[in-house]
Amino acid sequence: MKNIIILFSLLICLTSCQNSNEHKTPWVSIFDGETLNGWTQKGGKAKYEVRDGAIVGIDVRDTPNSFLTTDKMYEDFILELDFKADSSMNTGVQIRSNSFPYYKKGVVHGYQVEIDPSPRSWSGGIYDEQRRGWLNPLNNNPKAQKAFKQNDWNHFRIEAIGDTVKTWVNNIPASYLIDDKTASGFIGLQVHRIIGEKKEGTEIIWKNIKILTKNLSKYSRKSNLEPINTKNRLTINEEKSGWKMLWDGKTTTGWKGAKLDVFPEKGWKINDGELIVLSSGGAESAAGGDIVTEELYGDFQLKVDFKLTPGANSGIKYYVDTTINKGSGSSIGLEYQILDDAIHPDAKLGSHEGSRTVCSLYDLIQANPKKPIKKIGEWNSAHIISKDNHVEHWLNGMKVLEYNRGSEAFLKLVKESKYAKWSGFGLLEKGQILLQDHGDRVAFKNIKIKSY
Numbered sequence: 256m257k258n259i260i261i262l263f264s265l266l267i268c269l270t271s272c273q274n275s276n277e278h279k280t281p282w283v284s285i286f287d288g289e290t291l292n293g294w295t296q297k298g299g300k301a302k303y304e305v306r307d308g309a310i311v312g313i314d315v316r317d318t319p320n321s322f323l324t325t326d327k328m329y330e331d332f333i334l335e336l337d338f339k340a341d342s343s344m345n346t347g348v349q350i351r352s353n354s355f356p357y358y359k360k361g362v363v364h365g366y367q368v369e370i371d372p373s374p375r376s377w378s379g380g381i382y383d384e385q386r387r388g389w390l391n392p393l394n395n396n397p398k399a400q401k402a403f404k405q406n407d408w409n410h411f412r413i414e415a416i417g418d419t420v421k422t423w424v425n426n427i428p429a430s431y432l433i434d435d436k437t438a439s440g441f442i443g444l445q446v447h448r449i450i451g452e453k454k455e456g457t458e459i460i461w462k463n464i465k466i467l468t469k470n471l472s473k474y475s476r477k478s479n480l481e482p483i484n485t486k487n488r489l490t491i492n493e494e495k496s497g498w499k500m501l502w503d504g505k506t507t508t509g510w511k512g513a514k515l516d517v518f519p520e521k522g523w524k525i526n527d528g529e530l531i532v533l534s535s536g537g538a539e540s541a542a543g544g545d546i547v548t549e550e551l552y553g554d555f556q557l558k559v560d561f562k563l564t565p566g567a568n569s570g571i572k573y574y575v576d577t578t579i580n581k582g583s584g585s586s587i588g589l590e591y592q593i594l595d596d597a598i599h600p601d602a603k604l605g606s607h608e609g610s611r612t613v614c615s616l617y618d619l620i621q622a623n624p625k626k627p628i629k630k631i632g633e634w635n636s637a638h639i640i641s642k643d644n645h646v647e648h649w650l651n652g653m654k655v656l657e658y659n660r661g662s663e664a665f666l667k668l669v670k671e672s673k674y675a676k677w678s679g680f681g682l683l684e685k686g687q688i689l690l691q692d693h694g695d696r697v698a699f700k701n702i703k704i705k706s707y
Contacts (some may be wrong), residue, residue, distance in 0.1 A: 256370030280474060282335070282465040285325060285442070286310060295321045298363050300399060301446035309462035312446040312564075314344070316455045318664070320384075322349060322363045322443040330439040333467040333474055334413040339460045342405050346370045346459045349384065349443030350415055357627050357653040358609060360387060364652075365440050366390075368413055368422050368430075370459070376400035379411070379422045379429025379681055384445075386652075388492035391420075391430040391483050402427035408645035416471050421478050431480040435634070446573045458465035486528045487701055501548065501557070501688065502702040504528045510546050513586040513689060522692055529562075532569060534696040544690050545585055547575060551685040554707035557639045559690075563631050566598040567695035571615060571637060586689055587674070589660075589681050591639055591648055593697060595631055606672040614650045621666045622648060622655040634700075642707055657678050 271378065285293065288308040296303060301321035302313040329351070340346060352365025364385035373378040379399050394401050400426040403409055412423040420433040421428070430519040457530035487504025501509065505525065520602055522543020532543070535615050552573070559571055575588030594613045596602040596618055605611040609621030613628055614637070627650060629635050638649035644660040658665055659683055674680040690699060 260346065280467070281469070282467060284465050285327075286462075286464040288462075291323070293326050294323050295326055297324050297361075297443070299446070299448060300365070300520065303444075303446075306460075308442060309313070309460045312332045312346070312444060312459045313459075314333060314446050314449055314455055314457050318448060318451050320363070320448050321446040322352075323446075324349070324352070324354075324363070324441040324443040326441075328439050328441055329415075329466070329468065331416045331468065331471055332337065332414075333471055334415075334442065334465070336464040337408050337410050337462050337508060338458060339406075339408050340370050340372050341457045343374045343453060344370075344457050344459055345438070345447045347384075347445045347447075348411060348413070348461075349380065349411060349441070349445060350420070351437045351440040352443055353437070353440045355627065355652075355701075357625070359652070362533065365437055366415075366420060366434075366463075367445065368411060372403070376403055378403040378409070379424040379427075380421065381420060381430045381432050386436075387490045390485060390490060391432045392491070393429060396429065396480070399424055399427050399429035412476070414471075414475055416475060419482070421476070421480075421545060423476075423478075428478045428480050430477045431482045433482050433484040433486070435486070489703065493703065493705075496705070498556075498703050498705045500560075500702070501704045502530055502699075504700070509549055511549055512543065513545040513547045513575075513687075513688065515544070518546065519692075529698045529700050530702070531698045532627060532692045532696065534564070535692075535694045543692055545572075545689050546585065547577060547687040547689045549687075551687055552704065552706060553685040554642045556637075556641075556705040557637075557688060558701065558703045559637045560634050560702075561593055561637060562634050562698040563593065564696045565631050566595050566692040567593075567631075567697050568595070568599050568601060569593040569695060569697040570689075570691040570693070571639065572689035573639060573641065574681060574683040575689045576683060576686055585691060585693075587677055588689055589646070590691075591615075592617045592622075593635055593637075593691075596628070597631075607668065614648055616646075616648065616658065618672045618674065619665075620656050620658055622650070622654070626655045627651045627653050627684050634702075636701075664694060 299318035299321035303323045347367040347369045350366050354363050362385050367384045368383045369377050369380045377393040380393045414421045420432045422430040511647050512519045568681045570593050571591040572588035572633035577586045579587045592615045596612045599613045606618050640647040648655050
C-alpha cells in the first residue's frame with residue numbers, strides 16, 4: 256500500500272511539473288479571442304466570424320477554397336491550436352504559405368496540415384496546397400489516424416524549424432517531413448470549397464491559437480517517427496503521373512561528360528544531395544566540362560532546382576547534340592540561362608536585348624523581366640516544358656517565356672544570333688539534357704523528367 260501511495264505521489268508531482276513547465280512556456284497568442292485583427296481573408300468567400308472566443312469558418316457554395324491568413328509572416332516556429340470540425344468537412348491549417356500575383360493569379364499555396372474527419376483519417380498529414388500535393392500522408396501511421404476525435408475538440412502541435420516540419424494530433428506524432436521548398440510565409444485557416452451536393456453552412460472552429468518563435472530548440476519535441484525526406488525524390492503525385500528522377504542525388508549514374516565517355520574526374524562534386532559545378536575562375540568548361548544525360552529525350556517536362564553564387568554563370572541545355580562543336584567550347588543546344596543578372600556582364604549582352612539574362616532562351620528570347628528570381632544563395636525552381644515543338648520556360652511557378660521550335664519567328668531569331676552558323680540548330684527530334692560548367696560554382700538538385 257505504501258508503494259502505491261509513493262507511486263501515486265510521483266505521478267501527481269510529474270503532472271504538476273509538466274503543467275508548471277507548460278505554464279512557463281512563453282507562448283504568444285496570434286488570435287485575441289474577440290476580433291479578427293491581424294488576419295486577412297484570401298481566396299474564396301467563405302464566412303469567418305468570432306464566436307465565444309473562437310474563430311468560426313462557415314462554408315458557402317460556388318466559391319473556391321478560402322483562407323483566413325495572418326498578416327505577419329513566419330519562418331521558424333512552434334504553433335499550437337485547438338479545433339473542432341464537422342464530420343463532413345475537409346479543411347486544414349496552412350503554414351509557411353504565400354500568395355503572389357505571378358503564381359496562379361495569387362492563389363494561396365504552401366504547406367497544409369490536414370484536418371480530415373473522413374474515414375481516411377489523415378488529420379495531421381502534410382499536403383502541399385496548389386503545388387505538389389501529398390508530401391506526408393498518414394497511410395503508414397495508424398496511431399495518428401486513430402488519434403483524431405470526431406465531432407469533438409482536437410489539438411494540433413506543429414513545429415516548423417529549418418527544413419523540418421513535425422506535427423502531433425492530440426499529442427500523438429503524426430508527420431515528420433524534411434523539405435526545404437519554402438522557408439517562410441503566413442499561417443492560414445482553410446475553409447474548403449463545397450464539393451458535390453453537400454449542404455452549405457458547415458462549420459470549422461479554431462481557438463487557443465498560440466505560437467513560439469524564439470529559443471525553439473529549448474521547446475522542440477522529439478518525434479518517434481521516421482522522417483520523410485523529399486530531396487531528390489519524387490512526390491506521390493509525380494510518381495503517379497510518370498515522372499522519373501534524372502539524378503539519384505548520390506551517384507553519377509546516368510550522366511557523363513559532354514566530351515567524354517565517363518563522368519568528369521574533376522570540376523564537379525556531389526555533396527549532401529547537391530550536384531555542384533565547382534569554380535575554376537569563370538572560364539567556360541575550364542575544369543570538368545559540361546555534363547549530359549546518357550539518354551536522349553524528345554517531348555518532355557524537366558524540373559531542376561538551382562542555386563547561384565555571386566556573379567555565377569551556368570545553364571540547362573536541351574536537345575543537345577554533343578557531336579556539334581566537339582572540338583572546343585560548350586556543346587550546342589537550346590539553353591535555359593542561369594546567371595547572376597546583377598553582376599555578370601552577360602546580362603547586358605546577346606543578339607537580342609536581355610536574351611542572356613537568367614531564365615531566358617540564351618541569345619534568342621528574353622525572359623519576362625518581372626520573373627520571380629530569388630536572392631543569390633537561395634534555391635530557385637526551373638521548369639522546362641517541350642511538347643509538339645511548343646516550349647515554355649518557367650521559374651518558381653511563373654511562365655517567363657514561350658516559343659515554337661521551327662516556326663518562322665524562331666528561325667529568324669536563330670539567323671540573327673550566334674547560332675546561325677549551325678545548320679538546323681534547335682530542331683533535333685531528340686537530344687541530351689546538359690548542365691553547364693561555365694567555371695562558376697552553381698548547385699543543382701531535384702532533377703526530374705517526364706517523357707511523352
